[in-house]
Amino acid sequence: MISQDPPSSPWGQLRTGAARILRSSTFRLALLYVLLLSVSVAILLGFIYWSTAGYMDRQTTATIQAEIRGLAEQYRRRGLGGLTALITERVARDPVGASVYLLVDSDLARVVGNLDRWPQEMPDADGWIRFRLREWGPARAEEHEARAQVFALRGGLRLLVGRDVRDLEATRALILDALTWGLAITAALALLGGWLMSAGLVRRLESINQTSREIMAGDLSRRIPLSGSGDDFDQLAASLNAMLDRIEQLMASVRQVSDNIAHDLRTPLTRLRNKLELLSAELPASGRAADLAEETIGDAEEMLATFNALLRIARIESGSRRAAFAAVDLTPLVQDVVELYEPLAADREQQILYTSSGLGRVFGDRDLLFQALANLVDNAIKYTPPGGAIAIGLETLPGAGARVEVADNGPGIPVELREQVFRRFFRADHSRSTPGSGLGLSLVQAVIQLHHGSIALADHQPGLRVILRLGSGRSAE
Amino acid sequence: MRILLVEDDRQMADYLYKALAESGAVVDQAANGREGLLLAASGDYDLLILDRMLPGLDGLGIVRTLRASGNQTPVLFLSALGEVDDRVEGLRAGGDDYLIKPFAFSELQARVEALLRRGSPDAPETRLRVADLEMDLLKREVSRAGKQILLQPREFRLLECLMRHAGQVVTRTMLLEQVWDYHFDPQTNVIDVHISRLRGKIDKEFDIQLLHTVRGAGYMLRAE
Numbered sequence: 054m055i056s057q058d059p060p061s062s063p064w065g066q067l068r069t070g071a072a073r074i075l076r077s078s079t080f081r082l083a084l085l086y087v088l089l090l091s092v093s094v095a096i097l098l099g100f101i102y103w104s105t106a107g108y109m110d111r112q113t114t115a116t117i118q119a120e121i122r123g124l125a126e127q128y129r130r131r132g133l134g135g136l137t138a139l140i141t142e143r144v145a146r147d148p149v150g151a152s153v154y155l156l157v158d159s160d161l162a163r164v165v166g167n168l169d170r171w172p173q174e175m176p177d178a179d180g181w182i183r184f185r186l187r188e189w190g191p192a193r194a195e196e197h198e199a200r201a202q203v204f205a206l207r208g209g210l211r212l213l214v215g216r217d218v219r220d221l222e223a224t225r226a227l228i229l230d231a232l233t234w235g236l237a238i239t240a241a242l243a244l245l246g247g248w249l250m251s252a253g254l255v256r257r258l259e260s261i262n263q264t265s266r267e268i269m270a271g272d273l274s275r276r277i278p279l280s281g282s283g284d285d286f287d288q289l290a291a292s293l294n295a296m297l298d299r300i301e302q303l304m305a306s307v308r309q310v311s312d313n314i315a316h317d318l319r320t321p322l323t324r325l326r327n328k329l330e331l332l333s334a335e336l337p338a339s340g341r342a343a344d345l346a347e348e349t350i351g352d353a354e355e356m357l358a359t360f361n362a363l364l365r366i367a368r369i370e371s372g373s374r375r376a377a378f379a380a381v382d383l384t385p386l387v388q389d390v391v392e393l394y395e396p397l398a399a400d401r402e403q404q405i406l407y408t409s410s411g412l413g414r415v416f417g418d419r420d421l422l423f424q425a426l427a428n429l430v431d432n433a434i435k436y437t438p439p440g441g442a443i444a445i446g447l448e449t450l451p452g453a454g455a456r457v458e459v460a461d462n463g464p465g466i467p468v469e470l471r472e473q474v475f476r477r478f479f480r481a482d483h484s485r486s487t488p489g490s491g492l493g494l495s496l497v498q499a500v501i502q503l504h505h506g507s508i509a510l511a512d513h514q515p516g517l518r519v520i521l522r523l524g525s526g527r528s529a530e
Numbered sequence: 531m532r533i534l535l536v537e538d539d540r541q542m543a544d545y546l547y548k549a550l551a552e553s554g555a556v557v558d559q560a561a562n563g564r565e566g567l568l569l570a571a572s573g574d575y576d577l578l579i580l581d582r583m584l585p586g587l588d589g590l591g592i593v594r595t596l597r598a599s600g601n602q603t604p605v606l607f608l609s610a611l612g613e614v615d616d617r618v619e620g621l622r623a624g625g626d627d628y629l630i631k632p633f634a635f636s637e638l639q640a641r642v643e644a645l646l647r648r649g650s651p652d653a654p655e656t657r658l659r660v661a662d663l664e665m666d667l668l669k670r671e672v673s674r675a676g677k678q679i680l681l682q683p684r685e686f687r688l689l690e691c692l693m694r695h696a697g698q699v700v701t702r703t704m705l706l707e708q709v710w711d712y713h714f715d716p717q718t719n720v721i722d723v724h725i726s727r728l729r730g731k732i733d734k735e736f737d738i739q740l741l742h743t744v745r746g747a748g749y750m751l752r753a754e
Contacts, residue, residue: 323632324545330635330746331549343745350746354634361715377615392684393710396723424714431717493717 083247159209315360383413411449436463453525536566563587582609597624636747661753701748
């Protein structure tokens with residue numbers, strides 16, 4: 054399978070995870086939902102505020118108006134004297150109370166009342182006025198909001214009747230505060246809920262995505278995990294899995310057909326080859342006929358090699374050889390490959406540069422690993438021009454397993470073809486002229502997959518770099 | 531040379547019989563395991579060629595029974611089972627070589643010949659000699675006509691294998707198995723290059739060529 058470099062750090066992973074959630078459609082839906090919810094909650098709370106604050110306001114107005122009615126009654130019956138007497142009495146009865154009275158003459162000088170001066174604020178059309186009330190508390194002057202109605206009386210006198218509304222204001226502020234917090238908490242909770250919900254959905258979608266990517270990378274046996282809840286995601290996953298089963302079945306049957314052809318043709322082809330051999334024994338040792346017979350035997354052998362390679366891949370893919378896995382040290386194995394191919398490279402004036410670190414212990418099948426590495430080195434030699442170099446590096450991984458790299462100076466493989474080269478019988482245009490069946494890399498891939506390893510192709514500028522990673526444990530899965 | 535062939539596939543048996551008889555062997559045949567075991571135990575054969583999968587008693591069973599009774603006749607297994615385990619199992623049961631079907635007849639011939647001419651393992655040789663080419667297995671030295679030849683360790687093993695089978699065809703697969711000890715299919719004939727290197731060392735400066743390529747089969751070291 055083609056491996057990708059993992060995100061650089063846990064922090065980076067976290068960031069891409071968060072970005073994924075932010076981009077997700079569920080989260081966007083959740084945001085919209087938060088917005089709508091906030092607006093409705095704001096409207097609702099606004100209404101509550103308006104009705105409570107309004108009620109208290111109306112209460113105050115009613116109280117003031119009741120006082121005014123009392124005073125007006127007194128004024129009508131007993132004139133100014135009665136009015137001042139009543140005001141004086143009320144102030145006396147309630148010296149620090151909420152009621153405010155002030156009767157001034159035409160010079161705005163106080164006649165009677167518990168206010169020291171006439172407010173400067175202008176009354177509205179109905180004679181209502183709002184002003185700051187300065188009161189000497191125990192330590193310092195405090196200012197409160199007050200509301201009052203003003204009247205002009207005969208003789209240039211002016212009367213102000215009102216109430217200190219500080220309690221009202223405080224309550225109003227309290228309610229407003231509570232409502233603002235309520236709105237903020239609602240929005241925050243909704244946002245958190247939206248985030249968690251999207252994270253859950255993103256996680257489940259991501260498991261589908263992840264599986265799809267693994268399948269595209271070549272592991273068709275992967276299936277989407279079900280949560281077991283039987284919800285619509287499970288149903289989607291189950292349908293996709295069923296579809297994958299079907300695809301795998303179809304691919305397997307296509308492969309089965311080609312394997313069967315290879316299998317069934319192998320025996321008659323061997324017989325043909327053997328008869329050719331018997332025939333060539335009858336021919337004079339040298340001459341055109343003998344050459345022709347030998348060429349024909351060579352052709353038959355080439356076909357047999359292709360069939361054998363196909364069947365070999367099929368057998369490897371069946372996974373039965375995993376039962377015979379054992380600890381294998383790659384270092385001597387790679388050395389053997391290098392030693393086996395060194396003369397071939399030398400014949401083509403190529404150099405094999407080999408570096409290794411550690412034992413390179415992996416868990417696997419010695420012969421198959423040798424086959425895979427031999428195929429890679431064989432390819433490297435085939436595609437590297439005379440005078441080029443082939444670099445083979447073996448690195449024991451600190452955790453477990455090993456990394457093997459085979460790099461050549463050949464034409465390389467364009468990025469867009471890198472997935473395809475593992476297909477059976479795939480041959481890049483430039484390689485059509487070189488001998489080979491187009492099964493070499495398929496076989497390598499089958500071997501690496503059997504070992505639960507990974508194979509990656511990269512640029513060697515110029516040339517191709519093949520990077521294998523193999524695990525060391527039984528539980529390499 | 532007497533060979534017992536135990537093979538239940540009629541076509542295969544006929545074909546093998548013809549081919550073996552042609553190369554001068556006396557061939558007896560059995561089509562099932564029991565008959566095969568009876569013949570093998572009573573007759574005096576130089577080689578047994580056994581199919582692994584047989585009706586009655588399979589190839590492994592025959593070999594185990596024979597070896598248990600002290601019969602050391604060389605055994606060549608033929609099998610459609612080509613996995614490494616199958617081969618190991620066959621060799622562990624007492625088989626001497628293992629050939630996977632379908633095979634080239636030259637491969638079979640080379641292996642039959644190698645088994646028939648195998649020296650007794652009780653007397654390990656210390657020196658090998660083919661014409662004027664000499665190999666000292668203890669000192670790990672090779673010389674031809676008294677002149678020492680320097681060989682790489684692998685070349686030494688390659689030459690040793692060829693000298694042990696002097697006068698016989700050794701196939702490329704046999705060399706890979708015996709000299710390199712890996713069971714794999716090379717995409718290119720890498721062995722040829724090793725052979726030509728070896729040839730350059732042992733044959734180049736001499737009039738008589740000892741290392742020959744046998745068309746369509748493999749290589750042979752022989753003193754003309």
